[in-house]
Amino acid sequence: MKNFLVRDALVPSLAATTKEGAIRELVTALQRAGYFKPHEVDPVVSEILRREGLGSTGIGRGVAIPHSRHEGLPRLIGTLGLSKAGIPFDSIDGQDVRLVFLLVSRPDQPGPHLHALETIVRVSESDEFLNRLMAAGSRDEMWELIQNTPDPWARE
């Protein structure tokens, strides 16, 4: 996860209470971390919302992985936002989302995107990991946990 999540864009407490708001907050965080130009925020948000319209990326257990592809990125980038209150996301299990992993990938690099999806699915199977993430009160605490969690697929 440390290979694609951008430390400076992590959001320990999302202010947004809607799906669209959370996505905008996280894309803006990536922009402030230097990965997008200000005028790219709107098109990236729109593309992620268009993708959500084809089927929610809420995978259950309070986790969602909104994503899109975007030309011109140096590599796959992502961030994570935590919501203590929970955000309605039309998830497959109907639960509100508390962990939003947002990914933006290069169109020509499906491999890193597929591995990132796999990694998020696998780490989300661990109640302990999800609870510890939710307990993180700062960007530094989130990053420490992310850094110390090996990518499950890399162990095989």
Added chain:
Amino acid sequence: MFGIERTATNTPDEGTGTPVENGPPPADNTPLRATVVIRNPQGLHMRPAMMFARIATRYRSSVTVRAKDRAVNGKSLLNLMTLAALPGTELELEVSGEDAATALPVLSKALAAPSADDIGPLLN
């Protein structure tokens, strides 16, 4: 693109993730199998995996998707995503149960679809 054969083995599901009920065991214990190559240029990403799982859950048969070293429940989106199947990956699809013969060609077509948009009509 894919070949269909009968075999006598029945390997248990070794998938990970949230348990999703798979179908009942086959009455005659002879699963149907097909080898399918992923043709979607983005690989088996979330949307085609979700659509495949949705189609698979419509059948009573169990649906197993096997990569080189592991097998997952084809009715579970989360299981399918752990395959991280890139374009060109060869997967074995195994369907066991009373409606296996109906399910296998539809599921093979869905898994081999070059785009998630091509899977849509199979849902109707």
